[in-house]
Amino acid sequence: MNILLLGKNGQVGWELQRSLAPLGDVVACDFDSPGDLKADFSQPESLRALVRAVRPQIIVNAAAHTAVDKAESEPELARALNATAPGVVAEEAAALGATLVHYSTDYVFDGSGTEPRDESAPTAPLSVYGRTKLEGEELVRQSGCTHLILRTSWVYAARGGNFARTMLRLAAERESLKVISDQIGAPTGADLLADVTALALQRLQADPELAGTYHCVAGGETSWHGYARHVIAWAHAHGQALKTLPEAVHAIPTSEYPTPAQRPLNSRLSTARLKAAFGLHLPHWQAGVDRMLTEISGR
Numbered sequence: 687m688n689i690l691l692l693g694k695n696g697q698v699g700w701e702l703q704r705s706l707a708p709l710g711d712v713v714a715c716d717f718d719s720p721g722d723l724k725a726d727f728s729q730p731e732s733l734r735a736l737v738r739a740v741r742p743q744i745i746v747n748a749a750a751h752t753a754v755d756k757a758e759s760e761p762e763l764a765r766a767l768n769a770t771a772p773g774v775v776a777e778e779a780a781a782l783g784a785t786l787v788h789y790s791t792d793y794v795f796d797g798s799g800t801e802p803r804d805e806s807a808p809t810a811p812l813s814v815y816g817r818t819k820l821e822g823e824e825l826v827r828q829s830g831c832t833h834l835i836l837r838t839s840w841v842y843a844a845r846g847g848n849f850a851r852t853m854l855r856l857a858a859e860r861e862s863l864k865v866i867s868d869q870i871g872a873p874t875g876a877d878l879l880a881d882v883t884a885l886a887l888q889r890l891q892a893d894p895e896l897a898g899t900y901h902c903v904a905g906g907e908t909s910w911h912g913y914a915r916h917v918i919a920w921a922h923a924h925g926q927a928l929k930t931l932p933e934a935v936h937a938i939p940t941s942e943y944p945t946p947a948q949r950p951l952n953s954r955l956s957t958a959r960l961k962a963a964f965g966l967h968l969p970h971w972q973a974g975v976d977r978m979l980t981e982i983s984g985r
């Protein structure tokens with residue numbers, strides 16, 4: 687089996703290098719890869735030659751423009767990376783008969799209400815990032831290729847930039863932190879997503895009817911404030927020297943933390959469809975976060 691992995695150096699891409707390895711020969715690319723393996727999503731048409739040269743049976747796309755606030759001031763680049771390029775890759779996958787895995791986000795929703803959303807819930811993104819990710823999903827679906835679109839949320843990994851690492855950095859510098867407590871979701875490990883991707887791909891090879899869009903997030907829920915408190919309490923309990931004590935992580939409403947991009951308040955995603963289709967158990971978010979914290983602390 688020939689597998690083309692795009693965005694190999696991101697949080698999810700890095701974990702996919704590990705999880706896809708038992709499935710076949712993985713050709714892993716990023717936008718700074720040398721020569722013919724360069725996969726620059728800001729030049730969407732250039733991706734056709736790469737896909738045609740590798741002729742994969744499976745393509746996994748983990749590349750994206752994930753800087754949510756920055757996307758507000760560079761919407762053309764965000765659209766190229768999150769929509770046009772995945773659309774081109776999907777067209778090439780359809781022409782080859784290859785299966786495409788693509789990732790999307792809780793930010794395709796407007797975050798109203800308090801219930802977890804399922805895959806058929808109406809989308810209404812609030813940000814450039816969310817709008818371009820939604821357009822990418824739609825182009826993948828329209829291409830006619832066999833695909834899995836996994837919508838996830840609040841991704842973290844031991845490698846790469848993410849909210850948990852930002853909190854640890856700020857807690858080392860400041861006496862107190864203010865963190866939003868009215869945006870609710872589930873921190874999800876890049877390792878979990880990569881493992882689910884590999885399992886789902888194996889099942890999909892045997893049963894093409896499983897293709898489609900799924901929500902894939904860790905179990906349980908929290909706010910960014912609850913997540914930050916958990917990370918900082920863990921670090922204190924494990925002897926890390928931080929200026930911010932857990933009780934000095936203060937809860938604030940979204941209105942007190944203005945950002946260029948608006949984020950959804952309710953980021954809860956229902957994983958019932960994924961669990962039923964693939965027979966998967968999705969562990970509680972704290973289990974994965976604690977493992978990541980152990981890994982980055984070098985314990």
Ligand SMILES: NC(=O)C1=CN([C@@H]2O[C@H](COP(=O)(O)OP(=O)(O)OC[C@H]3O[C@@H](n4cnc5c(N)ncnc54)[C@H](OP(=O)(O)O)[C@@H]3O)[C@@H](O)[C@H]2O)C=CC1
Nearest residue numbers: 695696697698717726727728749750752789791838840841
């Ligand atoms: N991070 C999150 O919280 C969430 C992510 N997702 C989705 O999951 C997927 C993976 O996200 P994640 O691993 O966290 O993202 P990262 O930001 O960690 O990685 C994105 C990858 O895209 C690459 N990239 C950036 N610019 C280009 C370009 N011009 N051409 C090609 N590649 C480029 C990055 O390279 P480099 O590292 O060198 O910049 C990196 O390898 C994405 O589809 C994202 O939208 C969904 C929900 C939550």
Ligand SMILES: Cc1cn([C@H]2C[C@H](O)[C@@H](COP(=O)(O)OP(=O)(O)O[C@H]3O[C@@H](C)C(=O)[C@@H](O)[C@H]3O)O2)c(=O)[nH]c1=O
Nearest residue numbers: 752754791792838839840841849864865866910943949
């Ligand atoms: C740094 C900081 C952030 N915040 C808030 C701002 C924001 O609402 C929330 C998270 O901030 P971040 O900018 O780290 O996270 P953000 O980039 O919004 O994270 C999102 O990334 C994209 C790629 C996704 O797809 C989403 O699922 C989600 O993970 O925390 C505070 O309240 N206090 C702080 O000190």
